[in-house]
Amino acid sequence: MSERTNDGGVAVSAAPSPDEGLTPAALAAKYGLAVSGARPSLGAYVKQLWGRRHFIIAFSQAKLTAQYSQAKLGQLWQVATPLLNAAVYYFIFGVILHASRGMSKDVYIPFLVTGVFVFTFTQSSVMSGVRAISGNLGLVRALHFPRAALPISFSLQQLQQLLFSLIVMFLVAIGFGNYPGMSWLLIIPILLLQLLFNTGLALIVARAGAKTPDLAQLMPFLLRTWMYASGVMFSISGMLKDRPEWAKLLLQINPAAVYMDLMRFALIDGYGAAQNLPPHVWGIALGWAVVFFVGGFVYFWKAEERYGRG
Structure with missing residues (x-):
């Protein structure tokens, strides 16, 4: 197309663009464009994680090696x-406060050690998790x-x-008379x-710590109360x-108590009958695991595109 100008020249006007009038969403769909950093579908997200499985394992091992590298x-x-x-807990609770009511020393010490190690597993996972993004x-x-x-990887x-x-x-x-048996296979x-x-x-x-970094300062107090x-x-x-x-059942079915009791049941002879474990304790343990893993995974995935953009 052309038209004559005032000075006698000819001005050429461009033909209308075939994309003229299209909305940004329509343009993106036409040319196969996607938002940078957009959240993938849940299925695609799981596939991406599986594809990074070697990175996840290597990263966790590197963090473990570096944790005490300066000590x-x-x-x-x-x-x-x-x-x-x-x-320390044995001295305070076992010797001073006599919290070992109904348990002999031979039972209370493996009871206490097992509880501390198992709870530390959960405690450390939470503390490293709350800083996983913000840190x-x-x-x-x-x-x-x-x-x-x-x-x-931190877990x-x-x-x-x-x-x-x-x-x-x-x-x-073993030192306090609890020798390996079939129940020890339950540890797996x-x-x-x-x-x-x-x-x-x-x-x-x-996810919560990524949005509110101060949560990392509050978490030790919450975990101590939970302990x-x-x-x-x-x-x-x-x-x-x-x-x-x-009241007793409410405390017994909380996740930390459930996993500690199961580990004590596996390691300490006669623990289950003596301590009156809650009924269906294995079902409770499975339920906590499935609900928190699936729910936590979906909850985290929903904010995928917002991490690191604050």
Whole structure:
């Protein structure tokens, strides 16, 4: 098309664009464009995570190695820290406060050590999870990968740390007359269920911590309260024997208490019958694991496109 100008020249006007009048959404659909960093579907997200499985495992191992790299005792602190905590709790609760009501010393010490190590697994998973995004913003902003890989890798790191602690738990149990038996095989499904629960909880607090970094400062107080309410240092059924049955059951079915009781049942001879475990305790453990893992994963995935953009 052409038209004559005032000075006698000819001006050429461009033909109308074939995209003229299209909305941005229509343009994107026409040329196959997608929003950078947009959240994929849940199925695609799971596939992306599976494709990064080697990165998740390697990242967790690297974090575990670096955790005590500056300490002279190195990886021994993985075992020494919860063991020293157990010694302090035994002195305060076992010797001074006599929290071992109804249990002999031979039962109470493996009871306490098992409780401290198992609760530390959950506690450490939560504390590392709450900082998984906010503490790794450089990595989140520099690379494109499913962000759930971070809290999942931190949970695996804590599992690897617990595996070192299991050696001490076994030695303490044997030292007080609890020898390996068929019940010890239950440790494998117990740890798998607790890992699923811990990972789901880590995903939940990772999203919350990404939005509110101050949550990392509050979390130690919440975890300490949870620890005291979960029977780490005392038997819930023994301590609350004069309280209403519903109060005792409420504390017994909380996730931390459930996984500790199952581990004690596996390691300590006669523990289940003596401590009156809640009915259907395996079903409760499975329920907590599935609900928190699935719910936490979906909850974290829904905010995928917002991580690192604050």
